[in-house]
Structures are given as C-alpha cells and as structure tokens.
Amino acid sequence: MSQLSNYHLMARYNRWMNAKIYDAAATLTPAQLQQQRGAFFGSIIATLNHLLVADILWLQRFANQYDNGKLAAVAALTPPSQLDQILYPELSPLSAQRQWLDQQLYDWVTTLTELQLAGVLTYRNSKGVLHRKPFAAVLQHFFNHQTHHRGQLSTLLFQAGIDVGVTDLLALIDDEGV
Template sequence: MSMLANFCLMARYNHWMNTKLYDAAATLTPAQLQQPRGAFFGSIIATCNHLLVADILWLQRFAKHYGNGKLTAVAALTTPTQLEQILYPELPALKSQRQWLDQQLCDWVTTLAPQQLGTVLVYHNSKGVPHRKPFSAVLLHFFNHQTHHRGQLTTLLFQAGIDVGVTDLLALIEDTDA
C-alpha cells in the first residue's frame, strides 16, 4: 500500500472513529460531558474541542502549501488561539463542525500527489516558533495525534459507562486474496 493510500485510510479511520465517539458521547448529559475526569484536557467535551482545534490549526497550515483547492473553507475559519480553546461548549454544534471538518479532510487527502509528500512544510507553531519539517512526517503526526486523543476519549467514555465498541484500524482494512 502506498503512503498516499495509507493517509487516505487514516482519513477514513478518523471519520469513522469520530462518528462512533460522538454517537457514544450523545448518550451522556451535557453535565456528564463537561464533568472533569482527570484527563489532560479535563472533560470529554474539552478533549473533543482540543481535537477540533488541533485539526483546524494543522489543516490551515496544510492549506497554505498543499490545499489543492480543497481546504479553502477550512483556511477561511477563524484560527483558534489556544490548544485548550472551547470552540463549541455543546455537543450538537461540536458534532456538526467535526463531521464537516472530517469530510474536508477526506476530500483533501485524496488530492495529494506523491511528490508533495517529499517536500518540506514550513510553518509556525501555536506559540509562533518557526519550523521546517518533512510534510509526510507531519501528516503522520497529524493522524497519530488524533488517534492519541481519541484513545483518551474512549477511556473517558468507558469510565462514564459507555462502551464505544471496536476501535481498531484493522476493522477498516479489507481482506485480500493476495
């Protein structure tokens, strides 16, 4: 499987897992979603917001160099100012924005070309520090970051009595005859 095919798989996995997590979270009350649970970002709703914030920041950075005409709407969003910023305190609005952003990601990643993966991404982090990193490695980090925090969300939901079910990437990988 090519690196591009792997990134497309990761975009599908991101969308699939976020749908599962948000459906599970929707079974909790707003108070349960906002309850401090000892996680890095505190609550379920705050962790979901952090993932949205981080994804917006990264996709806006990617849009400047690799948008391929697909990230224009993401680039036009107001840029979050803090990684712990609560963009949407209520789950329905947060879920709607998450679904939209996941679709933007899925649409965009299919437009990437192999030669783009071999380039260097020049960007400033959220503290304004400049960086120059291999784009393919940063894109890998982007997907790994999502998986990391979704793992935390799965644990937080389980502690709240909600079983999200199967979360393995393997569930999306088709069997092959070869």
C-alpha cells in the same frame, strides 16, 4: 500500501472513529460531558474541542502549501487562539463542525500526490516558532495525534459507562483473498 493509500485509510479511519466517539458521547448528558474526569483536557467535551482545535490549526497550516483547492473553507476559519480553547461548549454544534471538518480532510487527502508528500512543510507553531519539517512525517503526526486523543476519549467514555465498540484500524483494512 503506498504512502498515499495509507493517508487515505487514515482519513477514513479518522471519520469513522470520530462518528463512533460522537455517537457514544451523545448518550451522555451535558453535565456528564462537562464533568472533570482528571484527563489532560479535563472533560470529554474539552477533549473533543481540543481535537477540533488541533485539526483546524494543522489543516490551516497544510492549506498554506498543499491546498489543492480543497481546504479553502478551512483556511477561511478564524484560527483558534489556544489549544484548550472551547469552540463549542455543546455537543450538537461541535459534532456538526467535526463532521464537516472530517469531510474537508477526507476530500483534501484524496487530492494529495506523492510529490507533495515528499515536500517540506514550513509553518509556525502556536508559540510563533518557525519549523520546516518533512510534510509526510507531519501528516503522520497529525493522524497519530487524533488517535492518541480518541484513545483518551474512549477511556473517559468507558469510565462513564459507555463502550464505543471496536476502535482498531484493522476493522477498516480489507482482507486480501482469504
């Protein structure tokens, strides 16, 4: 599998898993979503917001060098001011924004080239520190970060009595001539 194919798969996985997580979260009451559960970001709604915040920040950084005409709407968003910012305290508008962002991400990833993946991403982190890192490795971090926090969310949901079902990337990988 090429690097590009891998990132296409990861973008599909991101969209699929976010839909599963949000469908599961929709079965809870607003109070259950806000309940402090001892997780790094506290509640389910805060963790969902963190994922959206982080994805917006990274996609805006990517847009500065690797837009390909697909991230203009994301780049135009007001950048979140902190990693624990609650952009949407209610699930419905948060879910709508998540679906929109996942589509922007998918559409953008499908425009990337091997030459771009071989490039260097120059960006400033949330503390203003300048970094220059291999773009492909940062993109891998981006997808890994999502998986990490969705793992936390699936545990929080399970503790709330909700099973999100299969979460393995393997579910999206086709069999080869079995």
